[in-house]
Amino acid sequence: MKALKITRYGDINTSLAFGEASVPIPGTGEVLIRIHAASINPIDLMVMRGDMKAVKKLDLPVGIGRDLSGVVVSVGGGVTAYQPGDEVFARVGEDHVGTLSHFLSVDASHLARKPKNLTHEEAASIPLVSLTSYQALIQVAGLKKGERVLIHAGSGGIGSVAVQLAKAYGAYVITTTSSANVEWVRELGADQVIDYKKENYLDLLSDIDVVYDTLGGQYTLDAFKVLKRGGRVVSISGVLDPQTAREFGIGWLLRKLLRLKARSVMKAAKEKTALYRMVIMEANGSQLEELGSLCRDNIISPVIDKIYPFEQSLEALSYLETGRAKGKVIVSMGESANA
Ligand SMILES: NC(=O)c1ccc[n+]([C@@H]2O[C@H](COP(=O)([O-])OP(=O)(O)OC[C@H]3O[C@@H](n4cnc5c(N)ncnc54)[C@H](OP(=O)(O)O)[C@@H]3O)[C@@H](O)[C@H]2O)c1
Structure with a gap:
């Protein structure tokens, strides 16, 4: 072979x-x-x-x-x-x-x-994109019906499934993408699509319950600018928070360096009494079985x-x-x- x-x-x-x-x-x-x-x-x-x-x-x-x-x-x-x-x-x-x-x-x-x-x-x-989004949005952020979620990069591998999953859980879904992708991303079920080539989402949004940060860098820090007090930021591309670093079994020296790197993000979270977690997805057959049934029912395509x-x-x-x-x-x- x-x-x-x-x-x-x-x-x-x-x-x-x-x-x-x-x-x-x-x-x-x-x-x-x-x-x-x-x-x-x-x-x-x-x-x-x-x-x-x-x-x-x-x-x-x-x-x-x-x-x-x-x-x-x-x-x-x-x-x-x-x-x-x-x-x-x-x-x-x-x-x-x-x-x-x-x-x-x-x-x-x-x-x-x-x-x-x-x-x-x-x-x-x-598998990988739906499990990541399930673990980030549902397991860690605890996204609930009626909540407003911002999903960055709705046209990506992650975003295109995350938009559908968040809709399946009854959330109001806001997503960002470039001009060429606006229409088909809307067809995935997003309630509001922001064309980042023409508009700045920071000028348009406030009081968001959950931000799904798929981009990292400045996007992680900026998430707190649009988040409501007590909201949740779950990142899959940002800096490792101390709890996730510990759970992931990272050695103390690297953890110390990461803690320094995460300082400004953890400070922004504290100022908003918000949750910040970086999610590192894990393989999981039973969760995938459930996500497979959403595909069977055409809830996720x-x-x-x-x-x-x-x-x-x-x-x-x-x-x-x-x-x-x-x-x-x-x-x-x-x-x-x-x-
Ligand atoms: N922590 C974890 O366990 C985990 C798991 C899975 C993925 N990830 C990470 O998550 C990230 C996304 O993964 P992916 O599979 O979705 O990647 P991908 O499919 O390569 O993402 C490409 C998409 O990103 C969009 N994009 C790029 N810059 C953008 C911006 N500034 N604003 C809005 N959209 C933008 C592009 O749309 P346009 O062409 O319209 O810009 C494109 O559709 C990667 O960094 C990956 O490493 C982490």
Whole structure:
């Protein structure tokens, strides 16, 4: 079988190589999947570039890709929930990364049944972005019916699912995007779409209950300018708050440095008696099962920008790297799913 691997830290053209490997044998609690489609995410590029080295140094070469949709080939000891032939999808755990591959053994607890109304390409677009947004908006921010939520970058992989999820939970959804994306983002269900090329959201918004900060940098600090007193800012791109750093098992020295970096954000949160949390998403099969049922009921629909054949994975990653994707970028195994 063929797999794309990160062979050294660096950029797309120098770090990645296709290689031949033997089909893995699933261990206890694992399931072997024949992958039909994978989706790629900014984290894949960050790991490739070595941006996460301080948190976790990898023993290269390693696989790349965290989202998959495919069919169960065989199961390891102790797995009773799945059997050969089942169609599944997943955001695989960090110990099983490598979905840009023909086959992958994954932890059974990270799998969910693929919604039958979705193609493999559509299903592969869902796991990482929907789990992240569920964990940020629902689990951490506790978004409630009728609350006003600002979701930055409604046209991105994350934003396009987050808008739909927040609507499903009954929120009033405000989102930002550039002029070319305004209309289709509105069609996803957003109540208010701000064209950031023409308007400054800081002039338009106040008293927001929840800000979902998908952009980081100045956007994290500015979130508190539009937030109501006692509101919540959940970030997936901002600075690590002390609680999340502790929960993530980051060593004390790095935690100390991060605490300094987060100082102005934590101060802004305190001044608004607000919650600030950085969310680092985790693979979770049972949450994905629930998100899959929202897809089955057409409450969440996949938003796919481009589909690339497996052989063009580098082109797919280069497109994602432009930061201009409209929804998700998919890699399809197509015919090679039968390799
Ligand atoms: N912490 C976690 O666990 C976690 C999990 C998933 C993702 N993330 C992070 O979340 C971020 C978003 O991920 P993604 O998958 O959505 O990335 P993406 O798909 O690459 O995002 C691209 C989108 O961002 C929009 N955008 C860029 N600048 C913007 C701005 N100033 N205002 C509004 N929209 C803007 C672009 O729209 P326009 O072309 O219209 O500008 C484009 O549609 C990444 O930084 C990623 O690393 C973190």
